[in-house]
Amino acid sequence: MRRPPVAQRPARPASRRRRRRAGPLEQPDEALEQPPSPRTVLVEPGAVGACADMALQARGVLAVCCVRRAARARVLDPGAGRYQRTIELPATRGKILDRNGLVLATSLPARAIWAIPESVPHELGADKLTELSKLLSMDKKVLRAKLSRDKSFVYVKRQVPLDVAQKVAALDIPGIYARPEYKRFYPEGEITAHMIGFTNVEDEGQEGIELADQNELASVPGSRRVIKDRIGRIVEDVDERLKPRNGQDVALSLDSKIQYIAYTNLKAAVDRFKAKAGAAIVIDVKTGEVLALVNYPTYNPNDRSHMTGEQLRNRVLTDVFEPGSIMKPFTVSLALDLHRVSPTTLVDTGGGRFTLDGATITDDAGFGVLTIGGVIQKSSNIGATKIAMQLRPEEMWSMYTSIGLGQAPKVDFPGAAAGRLRPWKHWRRIEQATMSYGYGLSASLFQLGRAYTAIAHDGRIIPLTLIKGGNGAAPQGTQVFSATTARQVRAMMETVTRPGGTSPNAAVPGYRVGGKSGTAYKHVGRGYDRRKYRASFVGMAPMPNPRIVVAVSVDEPTAGSHFGGWVSGPVFSAIAGDTLRSLNVPPNMPVKQLVVSDDAKPIINDRAMSRLLLTPEQIDRAVADVLAWLRARLAPHAHLHADSRAVRAGDAFVSYAVDGADSRPYVADALQRGAAAVLVQPGGVTGGASAVLEVPELDRLAGHIASAWYGEPSRDMLMVGMTGTNGKTTTSHWVAHALTGSGTRCAIVGTLGTGLPGRLAHTGFTTPDAPQVHRSLAALRADGASAVSMEVSSHALHQGRVNGVAFDIAVLTNLTQDHLDYHKDLASYEAAKARLFDWPGLRAAIINRDDEAGRRLIGRLAKRVRTISYGVGLTQPRGDASLHAMAIRASTAGTAFTLVSDWGHAELEVGTLGTFNVANLLAVLGVLLAADVPFDTALLQIARLAPVNGRMQRLGGQQADEPLVVVDYAHTPDALEKTLDALRPIATQRHGKLVCVFGCGGDRDATKRPLMGAVAERLADAVIVTSDNPRGEPPLAIIGQIVGAMNDPARARTIEDRAGAILQAVRAAAAADVVLIAGKGHEATQEVMGRKRPFSDQDHARLALAARATQPRGEGQ
Incomplete structure (x- = not known):
C-alpha cells in the first residue's frame, strides 16, 4: 500500500512508448503479433532493392529509418536473408486477491489492433470498412480518419478480445495487424470497484488499489535476441537479454462474501429510501483489517464508457x-x-x-x-x-x-x-x-x-x-x-x-x-x-x-x-x-418472545418463550385472539393482504418484516387505501391506532391467522408440498396432471402460477406470501379442487410463508448449491428444506435417495413418517418402500427405462429427455402411490406426461436442415450439468455438437457463476455466455465472472444481448447440432436495472429457427 514517488515507478515498457516511430517492415508471420519497436533490427543494409521498394511504400519516411538504423543492423547471411532481432517477452501485472484467495483483479489475454496507414489501401471497400467498424465498435468516420493519417504506425483499438481480433484478421485487410497485450478484468465488477480501482490501457493504476500498489503490481517485460530468416521464422535463439518480471500479487483484507453482503444491503437501502447515495465499512476489531x-x-470497472464522477467517488x-x-x-x-x-x-x-x-x-x-x-x-x-x-x-x-x-x-x-x-x-x-x-x-x-x-x-x-x-x-x-x-x-x-x-x-x-x-x-x-x-x-x-x-x-x-x-x-x-x-461467530443471545397487545391488554405474555419453540397451544391462543379482533372490524368477505398495493376498502393489511423485506413502512399507504384493520409486527411506524393491532412474531403467525380467517382451506384438500433445488416446477405440474387424470382434481401453486392445469394465474413467486397462499387455497377449493400440488421454496419455509398449510405429502427432489446469497451456506439451506418433513400431520415423505441430503433425511425420518425413497443411481433402497429406475436409455419418443419397485416391475417409455427427468417421474409416481392411486393407473398416467413449459422443451430438430433447440430453466451448476449430460447422448446420436447458451442472474448468489462456467466449458462443445436477468448488476460484470473462471476463456463466446446470443447460436449451428438455451425456461420477461421487459427464450428460439430457414445456404456454418 506504499504509493511510490513517480521517479521510482517502473519505466513504461519501451514497446508502448508513444515516441516510437518504427517502420512497417513486418515479416508475414509477424503481421499479427508485434507492432514496430525501437529495439527491432529491421533490415540488412545490403538489401538495397528491398529498401527501395519499401521507401516507395512509405513515401520516403522509411528510407530515413533504414539509414538511421543501418549502422546497428547485423547481416548474418545476405544470401539467406538472415538477420538478428530483439523480441519482447511479455509479463503480466500481478493479481489482486481477497483475503481468501478469490481473484478480484486479473489480466486476460487481448490484442492491440494497429495499422500502418500507408499500407492500407486508399480504396478500401466500404463493406470491409463497415465490417471492421462494427467489430471494433468504432464510428466509421473515426476509423477512416485513423487509417488515412500520414503516419507509419497508429493504434486502431486497444485491448480487443481475442475472438474479435481473429475476426479482424479474417478480413485480411493489408496494413492492419494485431499484437498480444493484456486487458485488466475485475470478476466482482461494481461490488469491489471503489476498493480495487482500475488501470488504463498502458496497464498503469488509475484508481484504488491499482493505483496505490502500482509498484508491487506492475510488470516489466523482458527481451530476447533471436535470429530469423527472410519470412520471419526463428532459426536460432541467441540469448536472453532481460528476464521478464511479472507483477506481485496483492492480497487484500477484503472478504468477498462480506463485501457482497454489505453491497447488496446498502444498495437496497439507497433504493428503498430513494437516497442520493450510501456507504458502508466493516472492520475486524481484533486486527484492524x-x-x-x-x-x-x-x-462497472470492466466497462467505464458511461462512468460519471458521482459513480467514481469512494x-x-x-x-x-x-x-x-x-x-x-x-x-x-x-x-x-x-x-x-x-x-x-x-x-x-x-x-x-x-x-x-x-x-x-x-x-x-x-x-x-x-x-x-x-x-x-x-x-x-x-x-x-x-x-x-x-x-x-x-x-x-x-x-x-x-x-x-x-x-x-x-x-x-x-x-x-x-x-x-x-x-x-x-x-x-x-x-x-x-x-x-x-x-x-x-x-x-x-x-x-x-x-x-x-x-x-x-x-x-x-x-x-x-x-x-x-x-x-x-x-x-x-x-x-x-x-x-x-x-x-x-x-x-x-x-x-x-x-x-x-x-x-x-x-x-x-x-x-x-x-x-x-x-x-x-x-x-x-x-x-x-x-x-x-x-x-x-x-x-x-x-x-x-x-x-x-x-x-x-x-x-x-x-x-x-x-x-x-x-x-x-x-x-x-x-x-x-x-x-x-465469520462463524456463535450467537450469544436467545431471541425472546415479545408481548402481543391491543390497548395494553396482553394476548401472549411469555417473554421467555423462544421464537422457534411456539407450541400449538400458544399458536392457537394467539390466533384466536387476533381472529376475534379482526372479526370485530372486518366483514366476512374481506381479504387479508401482505402487499399494501392489493388492499381494497374494508380489507386488512398484514404488515411484518422478513429477511430482505419489511412492509411496515407501508401501513399508512394501506390505511389510505381503505384498510379497515392492520396487523403489524412491533417496531414499525404505525398510525391510526384504533385500526392497528401489534402482533409480535407476526411473520410466524401470519400463515396461521390467514388459514383461520379463510376457514382452513388446506384441511379440505390433499396437500402435496414439493421442495428441492431443481425439479420442483416439473414435478409439481406432473403431480397435478397425473392426479387429475386419476380422478382427483388437482390444482397447482408454483413458479408458473396458481390455478387448475391450463388456467394458471401468474403470481411472480415460487411460493407467495402467507396471506396470499391461504387466499389462493380458499379460491382453489371454491373452484372445485380436491388436491393442490405446491412448490415450496426454501425462502418460503424459512420465512414462514406456508405456515398454517396442512401438508399431507412432502417431496424432496434434490439439494445442490443455490440461494447462498440468502442462506449463506449449504447447511442452512438444507435445514430450511428439511422443515417441510417435520410438518405436523405429515402422512408421507417421497425422497430422492441418490441425493446426500435425501439420504440424511431418510435416516432422520425413520419410523416417524412413512417414507418412499426413489433413485436412478446405484444407491440401495431405503425407507419403508422404494422405486428404482434401471437400464435408462434414449428412445425415439424420449426416454425408456425399467421400473423396479415394491409395487411391481414395468417397462416404461416416456416423452421426456434426461435421467434427471426419470428421477422426477419416480417422485411423481411416489406421490400417486402415497395418495392410494392403484399401481397400474399410476403407470398409465406417468406414461402420458409431457414436458412442462420451459423444462427440457424441444424446438426444431424435425427438419433435415435444422438443429434441435432445447429450452430449459437450468440455472444452478447442478441443473446445468444434468441438462448437458442428458443432451450429450442426443448430440452424439445426431452426430452433431452440443452448444450451450446461458448466463447467470444478477443480485443473486454470485458464487455459482464460476461453477456454471466450469460446467459449461467441460460438458459443451461450444459455449456462448450471455445475459440472464441481470437485475441491478451490469451484465458484462456477470459474464466476466463466468468466463474469468474458465480454463480457456477464449473458448467461450460472449454476447451481452440474450436475443442476439440465441440468434447467433441457432443460425451458426449445423443441422446435426443440439443447442441448449439455459437459465430462464418459462419466464416471459427479462429484468434489467429494475425494469422487466417482455422476453421469451422459446419465442426467440423460434424466431432464430425461422431466420435460419430463410438464410442463404452455407451462411453461419
Whole structure:
C-alpha cells in the first residue's frame, strides 16, 4: 500500500512508448503479433532493392529509418536473408486477491489492433470498412480518419478480445495487424470497484488499489535476441537479454462474501429510501483489517464508457460530513474517563429545550432526568451539551485528535480526506456544545468506523489496513480511553438497539449488539438545508466483546424516514448479522418472545418463550385472539393482504418484516387505501391506532391467522408440498396432471402460477406470501379442487410463508448449491428444506435417495413418517418402500427405462429427455402411490406426461436442415450439468455438437457463476455466455465472472444481448447440432436495472429457427 514517488515507478515498457516511430517492415508471420519497436533490427543494409521498394511504400519516411538504423543492423547471411532481432517477452501485472484467495483483479489475454496507414489501401471497400467498424465498435468516420493519417504506425483499438481480433484478421485487410497485450478484468465488477480501482490501457493504476500498489503490481517485460530468416521464422535463439518480471500479487483484507453482503444491503437501502447515495465499512476489531468497503452508486470497472464522477467517488474515504449523534458516545467516554461524571450521574434535560449563550438546543421530546446511559439511549442533545460543559475545549480537541479526526487516515489510499476540526482556541461555547452531538466538525465514514474501534477494543484505537495481515496478528494500537470506560460505554450503546432506544431496528436476532445512530442536517452554502439529511449508524457486535465494527451512512434519504436509526440501523443489522455468521461467530443471545397487545391488554405474555419453540397451544391462543379482533372490524368477505398495493376498502393489511423485506413502512399507504384493520409486527411506524393491532412474531403467525380467517382451506384438500433445488416446477405440474387424470382434481401453486392445469394465474413467486397462499387455497377449493400440488421454496419455509398449510405429502427432489446469497451456506439451506418433513400431520415423505441430503433425511425420518425413497443411481433402497429406475436409455419418443419397485416391475417409455427427468417421474409416481392411486393407473398416467413449459422443451430438430433447440430453466451448476449430460447422448446420436447458451442472474448468489462456467466449458462443445436477468448488476460484470473462471476463456463466446446470443447460436449451428438455451425456461420477461421487459427464450428460439430457414445456404456454418 506504499504509493511510490513517480521517479521510482517502473519505466513504461519501451514497446508502448508513444515516441516510437518504427517502420512497417513486418515479416508475414509477424503481421499479427508485434507492432514496430525501437529495439527491432529491421533490415540488412545490403538489401538495397528491398529498401527501395519499401521507401516507395512509405513515401520516403522509411528510407530515413533504414539509414538511421543501418549502422546497428547485423547481416548474418545476405544470401539467406538472415538477420538478428530483439523480441519482447511479455509479463503480466500481478493479481489482486481477497483475503481468501478469490481473484478480484486479473489480466486476460487481448490484442492491440494497429495499422500502418500507408499500407492500407486508399480504396478500401466500404463493406470491409463497415465490417471492421462494427467489430471494433468504432464510428466509421473515426476509423477512416485513423487509417488515412500520414503516419507509419497508429493504434486502431486497444485491448480487443481475442475472438474479435481473429475476426479482424479474417478480413485480411493489408496494413492492419494485431499484437498480444493484456486487458485488466475485475470478476466482482461494481461490488469491489471503489476498493480495487482500475488501470488504463498502458496497464498503469488509475484508481484504488491499482493505483496505490502500482509498484508491487506492475510488470516489466523482458527481451530476447533471436535470429530469423527472410519470412520471419526463428532459426536460432541467441540469448536472453532481460528476464521478464511479472507483477506481485496483492492480497487484500477484503472478504468477498462480506463485501457482497454489505453491497447488496446498502444498495437496497439507497433504493428503498430513494437516497442520493450510501456507504458502508466493516472492520475486524481484533486486527484492524477492513473486511468490506462499499459505496453506492458505483460503476462497472470492466466497462467505464458511461462512468460519471458521482459513480467514481469512494465515499467511504472521500466524503466528509457532520456525523450528528454518532459523536455522543465519545463525549460521554471522555467525561467518564476524566471522572467528570459517572454512569449513575443524573442529567436534567428538562422539557426538550435548552438555551446556551442565546442559542436554543432541542431534543425530539422532553426526556426529563436521564442517567448518563439514558443520554445515549434517548440521544439527548441537551444531555450531551450539559456533559460537554464539564469538559475543557482543549480536552475535547485532544480526544477528537486521538481518535483520528481532523487528519487524513494513514492508509495511503487515493483521495482519503482529513475532515474538519477547528483548533480549540477558536471554539465558542456553543460550538463546543454542538460538537458534543456531532455538528461543527466533519469526518469520513472511514474515520468514524476507526474511531469506534477505540470503544470496541477496550479503549485502544488501532490502525486500519486494507492489506491482509497488514497490522500483524494483534496490533496494540493507542490507548485513548481506559478499558473500564470503554466497557461502560459499550453497555450504554447496547440500550440504543433495545426497546426504548432510538434504533431497535438495528438489533440483530441471536446477537447482542450496540451502536449509535446519527441524523444530521446537511450543510449547504452558509447554512443548513432542513430538507436534506445524512442518516448514519455505527455499531459493534457481538457484545460485550465485539469482533466487528460496522459503519453505515445514507445520504439524502427522501422516501419513508430520514432518521439514522430507521434508515441505516436496519442496514447495520443485516450486515452485522450476516457477517458474524460468515465469520462463524456463535450467537450469544436467545431471541425472546415479545408481548402481543391491543390497548395494553396482553394476548401472549411469555417473554421467555423462544421464537422457534411456539407450541400449538400458544399458536392457537394467539390466533384466536387476533381472529376475534379482526372479526370485530372486518366483514366476512374481506381479504387479508401482505402487499399494501392489493388492499381494497374494508380489507386488512398484514404488515411484518422478513429477511430482505419489511412492509411496515407501508401501513399508512394501506390505511389510505381503505384498510379497515392492520396487523403489524412491533417496531414499525404505525398510525391510526384504533385500526392497528401489534402482533409480535407476526411473520410466524401470519400463515396461521390467514388459514383461520379463510376457514382452513388446506384441511379440505390433499396437500402435496414439493421442495428441492431443481425439479420442483416439473414435478409439481406432473403431480397435478397425473392426479387429475386419476380422478382427483388437482390444482397447482408454483413458479408458473396458481390455478387448475391450463388456467394458471401468474403470481411472480415460487411460493407467495402467507396471506396470499391461504387466499389462493380458499379460491382453489371454491373452484372445485380436491388436491393442490405446491412448490415450496426454501425462502418460503424459512420465512414462514406456508405456515398454517396442512401438508399431507412432502417431496424432496434434490439439494445442490443455490440461494447462498440468502442462506449463506449449504447447511442452512438444507435445514430450511428439511422443515417441510417435520410438518405436523405429515402422512408421507417421497425422497430422492441418490441425493446426500435425501439420504440424511431418510435416516432422520425413520419410523416417524412413512417414507418412499426413489433413485436412478446405484444407491440401495431405503425407507419403508422404494422405486428404482434401471437400464435408462434414449428412445425415439424420449426416454425408456425399467421400473423396479415394491409395487411391481414395468417397462416404461416416456416423452421426456434426461435421467434427471426419470428421477422426477419416480417422485411423481411416489406421490400417486402415497395418495392410494392403484399401481397400474399410476403407470398409465406417468406414461402420458409431457414436458412442462420451459423444462427440457424441444424446438426444431424435425427438419433435415435444422438443429434441435432445447429450452430449459437450468440455472444452478447442478441443473446445468444434468441438462448437458442428458443432451450429450442426443448430440452424439445426431452426430452433431452440443452448444450451450446461458448466463447467470444478477443480485443473486454470485458464487455459482464460476461453477456454471466450469460446467459449461467441460460438458459443451461450444459455449456462448450471455445475459440472464441481470437485475441491478451490469451484465458484462456477470459474464466476466463466468468466463474469468474458465480454463480457456477464449473458448467461450460472449454476447451481452440474450436475443442476439440465441440468434447467433441457432443460425451458426449445423443441422446435426443440439443447442441448449439455459437459465430462464418459462419466464416471459427479462429484468434489467429494475425494469422487466417482455422476453421469451422459446419465442426467440423460434424466431432464430425461422431466420435460419430463410438464410442463404452455407451462411453461419
